[in-house]
Amino acid sequence: MNQPPSKYIITASEAESMARSKGLSLPQLLPSLVKSAQDLARTPISNFAVGAVGLGSDGRIFFGCNIEFPGLPLHHSIHAEQFLITNLAAHGGGPKLLHIAVSAAPCGHCRQFLQELRNISETQIVITDQPEENPDYKPISSILPNPFGPFDLLDQETPLILEKHDNQLSLKHDSSIIQNGITPNLSNGNCELIDTNEEALKTEALEAARRSHAPYSNCPSGVALMDCEGKVYKGSYMESAAYNPSMMPVQAALVAYMVAGGGGYERIVAAVMVEKGGAPVRQEDTARLMMKYISPKCDFRVFHCV
Numbered sequence: 001m002n003q004p005p006s007k008y009i010i011t012a013s014e015a016e017s018m019a020r021s022k023g024l025s026l027p028q029l030l031p032s033l034v035k036s037a038q039d040l041a042r043t044p045i046s047n048f049a050v051g052a053v054g055l056g057s058d059g060r061i062f063f064g065c066n067i068e069f070p071g072l073p074l075h076h077s078i079h080a081e082q083f084l085i086t087n088l089a090a091h092g093g094g095p096k097l098l099h100i101a102v103s104a105a106p107c108g109h110c111r112q113f114l115q116e117l118r119n120i121s122e123t124q125i126v127i128t129d130q131p132e133e134n135p136d137y138k139p140i141s142s143i144l145p146n147p148f149g150p151f152d153l154l155d156q157e158t159p160l161i162l163e164k165h166d167n168q169l170s171l172k173h174d175s176s177i178i179q180n181g182i183t184p185n186l187s188n189g190n191c192e193l194i195d196t197n198e199e200a201l202k203t204e205a206l207e208a209a210r211r212s213h214a215p216y217s218n219c220p221s222g223v224a225l226m227d228c229e230g231k232v233y234k235g236s237y238m239e240s241a242a243y244n245p246s247m248m249p250v251q252a253a254l255v256a257y258m259v260a261g262g263g264g265y266e267r268i269v270a271a272v273m274v275e276k277g278g279a280p281v282r283q284e285d286t287a288r289l290m291m292k293y294i295s296p297k298c299d300f301r302v303f304h305c306v
């Protein structure tokens with residue numbers, strides 16, 4: 001897939017040439033990149049930066065880092081390993097995550113979230129923030145023995161994260177509920193930009209919902225964000241078998257924003273969410289809360305699908 005250059009993704013050919021120039025294999029190269037991933041973290045609460053670097057089976061290297069949001073409950077935080085998996089999934093990486101290097105031991109939440117990748121027990125992990133010629137990789141199964149995972153709840157054929165999802169969804173014709181919470185003319189002065197792009201944002205958010213991984217609740221959802229230049233970033237909801245480590249679609253869209261080089265969140269002027277109306281699991285209120293804190297003048301619209 002052709003993606004613009006990103007600090008968060010290294011192409012397969014670039015990765016090969018970096019490894020070759022250092023006389024290393026790709027797995028040996030990963031620890032030397034962890035510090036660069038850490039440097040991308042946004043941690044105004046903890047000041048504890050975590051970096052995660054993963055090698056996908058297509059040869060690309062994906063970065064993840066932790067993100068914290070002042071003013072919001074801690075569960076809105078994005079962990080480095082979750083960021084990495086979201087980055088990998090959104091950019092068609094895979095179908096496997098082969099090796100991962102992380103700057104600190106993964107927390108229980110991330111060990112659990114990793115279970116949403118098929119055969120994750122075989123993925124090799126090393127915990128280090130230093131370049132190492134002989135990194136001490138161990139299988140993920142060694143850091144989470146006896147895991148609770150997707151197949152405790154699903155059959156083997158259900159697609160997991162990094163596998164193709166095509167939730168059959170379409171927008172409800174009469175569902176254009178515009179719920180700003182603010183008057184449109186306060187939307188960073190970008191009302192015209194937003195109105196002109198509403199259809200495109202709806203299409204992107206619907207596409208993100210179609211790609212979401214929501215096998216436990218059957219409540220798929222997606223978010224599309226637009227910045228003040230009219231660029232669009234989308235994120236798909238990704239559930240965990242253990243529920244709490246799930247990635248909200250607004251978090252996934254923020255990951256897309258950062259991977260694409262997005263800067264301050266206040267540059268995000270519009271958010272469109274698509275989800276099922278009246279569903280038992282809904283993202284609207286929590287997404288609205290998150291956008292209210294990180295970009296107070298962002299226009300937020302929700303459209304329901306069936």
Ligand SMILES: [Zn+2]
Pocket residue numbers: 079080081106107108109110111
């Ligand atoms: Zn974690």
